[in-house]
Amino acid sequence: MQGQPAHPPGRAGRAGRTGGRPVGVRGHPQPGGRAVTELPELGTMPTPAGVFELRPVRLPGDLPLLTSWMNDPEVDAFWELAGPPATTEAHLRAQLEGDGRSEPYLGLLDGTPMSYWEVYRADLDPLAEHYPAEPHDIGVHLLLGPAEARGRGLGTTLLAALAEEILRVRPECGRVVAEPDLRNTPSVRAFRSAGFRFAAELDLPAKRAALMMRRRPLAD
Numbered sequence: 769m770q771g772q773p774a775h776p777p778g779r780a781g782r783a784g785r786t787g788g789r790p791v792g793v794r795g796h797p798q799p800g801g802r803a804v805t806e807l808p809e810l811g812t813m814p815t816p817a818g819v820f821e822l823r824p825v826r827l828p829g830d831l832p833l834l835t836s837w838m839n840d841p842e843v844d845a846f847w848e849l850a851g852p853p854a855t856t857e858a859h860l861r862a863q864l865e866g867d868g869r870s871e872p873y874l875g876l877l878d879g880t881p882m883s884y885w886e887v888y889r890a891d892l893d894p895l896a897e898h899y900p901a902e903p904h905d906i907g908v909h910l911l912l913g914p915a916e917a918r919g920r921g922l923g924t925t926l927l928a929a930l931a932e933e934i935l936r937v938r939p940e941c942g943r944v945v946a947e948p949d950l951r952n953t954p955s956v957r958a959f960r961s962a963g964f965r966f967a968a969e970l971d972l973p974a975k976r977a978a979l980m981m982r983r984r985p986l987a988d
Contacts, residue, residue, distance in 0.1 A: 809937040813929040817922055818878040820929050822885060825864065825872040831857055834874075834884060837913035846949055847911065869893055875910075875926065883926065884911040887934070890945045898970050899979050904940045907947070910955075923955070927962035931982045942984045947977040956980070 813820040825834070835856040837843055844850040849859055863870045869892045875883030890896060890907035910927060912918050931944040947970060948955040956978050960966065964980040 810933055813933055815925050815929045817925050820926055821876050822873040822887075822930070823876065825860055825874055825884075827857065827860060827864065830874055830881075831860075833881060833913070834860070837884060837911060840913075840915065842915070842918070843911060843913075846952055846955075877922075877926075882912065882914055882917045882922075884913060885909065885930070895945075895947060895972075898972060899945075899968065902942060904938065905943050905945050906934050906938065906941050907945045908934075909946070919954075921958075921961075923958035924961040927958060927964070931962065931964070935982075935984050944982045946980040947972065948980065950976045950978050 810822055831853050835853045838847060838849040838856050839851070841850075849855055860872050863872050863886070868889075870886055870888035873885040873887065874881050875885050877883075886909040888907045888909075890905040891901040891903055893907065895901075895907065896905075908927070908930065910923060912923060934944050935941060944964075946959055946964065948959065950956065950969065956966070959978075959980040962982070964982040967979040967981045970977040970979050
């Protein structure tokens with residue numbers, strides 16, 4: 769199961785992210801400064817598959833592993849980042865050195881790197897021009913790296929754990945959202961199984977996407 773990437777400014781890819789300035793709710797410009805997407809409060813997340821945790825991507829140390837994942841044909845079909853390490857590095861640095869609206873993470877299960885994540889402020893992203901964004905919406909993209917990690921339900925398990933953790937550490941966030949490619953049936957299925965509801969079909973610049981949302985329970 770593959771999620772969809774956040775692309776560097778000026779590049780539109782499978783995720784349909786349009787680049788350019790951060791935007792506010794319903795496409796209004798966002799004032800300067802970082803969007804503070806980083807989630808330093810995230811703790812380890814016990815799951816039925818093992819102990820899951822995210823740590824920020826580190827360059828150059830993580831580059832060989834992430835480049836190898838991006839060059840897997842199953843991954844490249846939706847992320848479109850196959851190529852030399854410089855291609856992956858440019859994608860990562862656009863986030864690490866950007867305004868903070870999207871942050872890249874390495875996902876570890878029982879201490880072993882096995883997934884790549886992007887956590888982004890959906891309400892400050894060009895995506896907000898395509899759906900009724902609410903303040904502090906948080907978006908997620910997921911890539912399961914090793915082939916053996918796919919087809920086992922891990923995407924569902926990890927998505928559910930992370931969505932719960934985001935809502936726990938970010939009380940101002942009422943929804944976790946995603947926009948997988950409609951053709952990516954395993955990804956859409958994993959989000960549904962992780963408690964996300966299908967909200968709409970979106971015509972994004974580079975794909976037809978399924979808008980998936982997991983809202984904070986009313987009891988919270």
